[in-house]
Amino acid sequence: MKHILIAGGGIGGLSAAISLSKAGFSVTLCEAASENRKTGAGILQPQNALAVLKELGVFEECCKHGFQTEWFKTFDEQGNLLFQVSESFLDDTLPGRNNILRKTLNDILMKHAKAAGVNIKWGKKVVAYEETAESVTAVCEDGEKMKADILAGFDGIHSAVRDIMLQKETEKEHLGMGAWRFYIEFPDFSFEDATLMYKSGDTQIGVVPLAEHAGYVFVLQPCTSDYWDEEDTRFDRVKEILSGFSGLDFVTKHMSKEHPVMFNKLEQVAVHEPWHKDRVVIGGDAAHAGAPTLAQGAAMAIEDAIVLAEELKNHDDIKTAFHAYYERRAPRALKVQNLSSEIVRRGLKGEPGAEELIGECYAVLREGY
């Protein structure tokens, strides 16, 4: 039985751990963090993400702990409805979308990985690896070494495994947008069956239901590549942006410092070289991190995980399996990623055509993987 070491316990790494373990491999997962995430905002799961969650065997649990919507409604800053679109684009038997707290999703995936027999090691940041013809040995920051037949880098946009494998520091393209995200509770407001988006100029604010009276808010606004919003100024910055939207008074009045505001700059990493070399392979954001405009990052990472397990099960030879994985995954994931980023680029230039790009993405997603 091949032993596979996964670097990274995010959505991609945990999905890979579950898929590989179910395919009959022995799996150890090394996560850099010392414990499972405690906080975090929400994550939107469109229909194709729900289809892959079904394959992983976690769909029902994600829906039970999430909130399903059928519509995506867009408003102006005063709260006037501009238009609404159905979130169903793939399968009428699935909800249009599920929204879930990242921590809850991670907990569900972690539980299933453990049940599948995955050995999970916390506080193990992979910083180097050594290879021979027979094995690969990952070196962790604390000096521990772990030997395996395969090392799979699902270690996110700043992937160390990828950079060691490609022997270079991979360039991250700044997409010109900052993203602020926070969790919020609304005792006097009830979500119905829609995810809400408010737009004014180049600012977009999403209000995403996670339960009838709770949700998560994301704010997208242009920022330069050297901009950074420190933790202690984020709350006031976001409140100031929201105060320009009278239609969002129901949000602003319930903002509380109890729930931290996260800030990221939107960046893209697109690996066009093969995603594998010798006994090492990468997937998820390590290979294709993009803008969250189409909410596809997690679905693409989970698809990578499932396909990697399928190809390793289908081929005894590692090189053949990795090549088949790359051939199946790279065109689709990089296309979806590019469409997601293009929506941001066009928006910043004030160019129309986002609907066309969304339609193009749905056409790709309908093709299957």
Ligand SMILES: Cc1cc2nc3c(=O)[nH]c(=O)nc-3n(C[C@H](O)[C@H](O)[C@H](O)COP(=O)(O)OP(=O)(O)OC[C@H]3O[C@@H](n4cnc5c(N)ncnc54)[C@H](O)[C@@H]3O)c2cc1C
């Ligand atoms: C603002 C924003 C909003 C988003 N919203 C959505 C959304 O609504 N829907 C959606 O589908 N996607 C969304 N995404 C994208 C999504 O978060 C990512 O595509 C997805 O999390 C990728 O999963 P991953 O496992 O590849 O990487 P990550 O989730 O980044 O996980 C990587 C893991 O590896 C660990 N790690 C890092 N380095 C090492 C190392 N050297 N050794 C060991 N462990 C390591 C990290 O601690 C982390 O746990 C969003 C992204 C952003 C920036």
